[in-house]
Amino acid sequence: MATNHGAGSRAVVAATAAAAAAAAAAAAKRVQIEKAHNFMRQYRDPESRELKKLSANQFMDVWAHYDKDGNGYIEGTELDGFLREFVASANVTDVSPEAVTDTMLEELKSCFMEAYDDNQDGKIDIRELAQLLPMEENFLLLFRFDNPLESSVEFMKIWREYDTDNSGYIEADELKNFLRDLLKEAKKINDVSEDKLIEYTDTMLQVFDANKDGRLQLSEMAKLLPVKENFLCRQVFKASISMNIDAISENLRVT
Numbered sequence: 594m595a596t597n598h599g600a601g602s603r604a605v606v607a608a609t610a611a612a613a614a615a616a617a618a619a620a621a622k623r624v625q626i627e628k629a630h631n632f633m634r635q636y637r638d639p640e641s642r643e644l645k646k647l648s649a650n651q652f653m654d655v656w657a658h659y660d661k662d663g664n665g666y667i668e669g670t671e672l673d674g675f676l677r678e679f680v681a682s683a684n685v686t687d688v689s690p691e692a693v694t695d696t697m698l699e700e701l702k703s704c705f706m707e708a709y710d711d712n713q714d715g716k717i718d719i720r721e722l723a724q725l726l727p728m729e730e731n732f733l734l735l736f737r738f739d740n741p742l743e744s745s746v747e748f749m750k751i752w753r754e755y756d757t758d759n760s761g762y763i764e765a766d767e768l769k770n771f772l773r774d775l776l777k778e779a780k781k782i783n784d785v786s787e788d789k790l791i792e793y794t795d796t797m798l799q800v801f802d803a804n805k806d807g808r809l810q811l812s813e814m815a816k817l818l819p820v821k822e823n824f825l826c827r828q829v830f831k832a833s834i835s836m837n838i839d840a841i842s843e844n845l846r847v848t
């Protein structure tokens with residue numbers, strides 16, 4: 594009898610556990626459906642449908658949401674999903690991202706990649722995405738897209754100045770000092786809170802620490818601080834798609 598009773602209560606426990614598991618699964622599914630909703634909608638102004646300015650954390654949320662496999666690129670079906678949602682979210686009514694037809698998507702994609710796929714590898718990396726999304730002014734200032742250094746001499750000067758322990762790497766605390774000075778210089782005022790600065794440092798590390806060792810080596814720092822020479826090459830290279838050889842050499846002669 595005692596064993597039967599034990600088996601009975603075990604059965605009850607099992608049934609309760611199964612019910613709880615089912616409830617949890619249902620809840621998880623609900624969350625999934627909510628998430629399957631257009632992720633970009635929350636970042637648009639409900640009236641004007643313009644994108645709001647993203648904080649560093651929000652920017653990373655967007656990135657992590659669309660780089661689903663976490664390989665550092667939004668590509669293939671991830672890119673399709675992002676473009677559909679990006680475009681569909683501009684509608685006042687909550688249209689499904691599927692409302693973007695395949696033909697529309699292909700056109701969008703070629704136009705989008707022409708504008709943002711800087712290194713033309715057919716994938717969107719995080720710095721390329723940063724040029725698309727509006728961001729907090731201070732955060733945006735840290736991406737020196739349009740403000741390259743004059744020369745690699747200048748770059749090395751900065752490197753030596755901020756690698757204060759001469760480890761050959763810019764560690765998080767050194768990066769924080771660098772970002773603080775960068776903002777001070779750009780804004781000519783000192784209005785960035787320590788919390789924001791830590792948020793920026795974390796985010797910039799996530800963006801630029803390609804080998805994920807928690808610090809920046811020379812090549813990683815060089816992406817954060819582009820030098821003009823490289824920029825010029827890139828522009829000329831990009832232009833070479835649409836220009837003839839005379840126009841290209843003309844371009845190279847300038848500066």
Ligand SMILES: [Ca+2]
Pocket residue numbers: 659660661662663664665666667668671
């Ligand atoms: Ca990916």
Ligand SMILES: [Ca+2]
Pocket residue numbers: 709710711712713714715716717718721
């Ligand atoms: Ca790319």
Ligand SMILES: [Ca+2]
Pocket residue numbers: 755756757758759760761762763764767
């Ligand atoms: Ca160091």
Ligand SMILES: [Ca+2]
Pocket residue numbers: 802803804805806807808809810813
């Ligand atoms: Ca690194």
